[in-house]
Amino acid sequence: MIESKEKPTEELILDAAMKVFTRKGFAAARMEEIAKEAGINRALLHYYHRDKQTMFNRIFESRFKEFFKGLFVIFESDNISLFEKIKRMVDHEISTLMKHPDLARFIITEIAQSPDLLIEYGKKLGINPRVFIEAFEKQIAKEVDAGLIRPIEGKQLLINIMSLCIYPFVAKPVIQTMMSLNENNFYDMAEQRKIEVSEFIINAIKK
């Protein structure tokens, strides 16, 4: 593997840190492993970043944004039908996670360890899910009242959508082993879900 464009060391480090933190989590990650992954020396990590925690925060922030941005944007677009919105959300979410299969597990487990992270970085990055959730709930209630879909609570529907999109990636190693899926098989399955999940949801709620 020849590096045709030699990246600046700082970026090499960030890339390496991202990989290692994402697959190991903060506690199990080792500076040694990050250095190795970046092809440099342990000491050099500290030249660019004060310490492990600082490094982690930087990585967490960017991954947090990656995970939480996107989704909400779609919902805000106003003049498209509910079913179309759901299709786009599902497609967007599964596409994102196919590109970053460990992202969801990383974010969720780190937040589980210190729930304040969600509030802290939510504020810092101006991501406020509640606004989005309320809008979503309102739209669902309206559709139900108008008799356009079966009765269902917005919260529950939203959890269902997230579950169907996100869980397969969170549990990827479990699913792969249980169902004997190699990397390719897994991605085929995920790709198929872009449509499968949309249809599943729409069938579940349509009248």
Added chain:
Amino acid sequence: MIESKEKPTEELILDAAMKVFTRKGFAAARMEEIAKEAGINRALLHYYHRDKQTMFNRIFESRFKEFFKGLFVIFESDNISLFEKIKRMVDHEISTLMKHPDLARFIITEIAQSPDLLIEYGKKLGINPRVFIEAFEKQIAKEVDAGLIRPIEGKQLLINIMSLCIYPFVAKPVIQTMMSLNENNFYDMAEQRKIEVSEFIINAIKK
């Protein structure tokens, strides 16, 4: 808090270890914290269990069983309809996780760190998901062929069922914060899902 029935120390330790390992994972768990949780001294942990790893293995085995047993049993019962089976699976899974909300995240993250755990403990405990999965796929294929349900792949349906049941618990801290749910609210929501999810799935696949 008065301990009316004083448990033997060994059990106190196992209970404490279960709690700490489950919420922190192996890497972030501290022997000190386990000792404190058990109300004893650090050194005493080593009197009952050789070391941290041994202790962890013991805990992991019992939690692994807890997570993977159950589910499969239900499916094997033969003379009930598919919809009834789904209802029972959903109810069983959500009930289990309501009792042990951190269980799924624990098992999944530890397996993600070392996927061999799934194979190793699966063998050790005689849990073989593949048999179950194949039977499930066969039944779905039959129902589809007979025109009793919409066309859907068994694998995808199974993943959907697991996702809808398990994800809310895996992502519990995220969901609680995003949706402003305290413990009670969360449990009400989960309780409601026992029916909500069954209906959702059945509507999604019925003709």
Added chain:
DNA sequence: GTCTATAGCGAGATAGAC
């Protein structure tokens, strides 16, 4: 900027008194 060497510390494990 990058390395080698090493200081410093946190945490797991052991020795030994009671």
Added chain:
DNA sequence: GTCTATCTCGCTATAGAC
């Protein structure tokens, strides 16, 4: 069986040469 004291080691972080 349970504790206090201590050893040991792995890992983070720093000092200093190049």
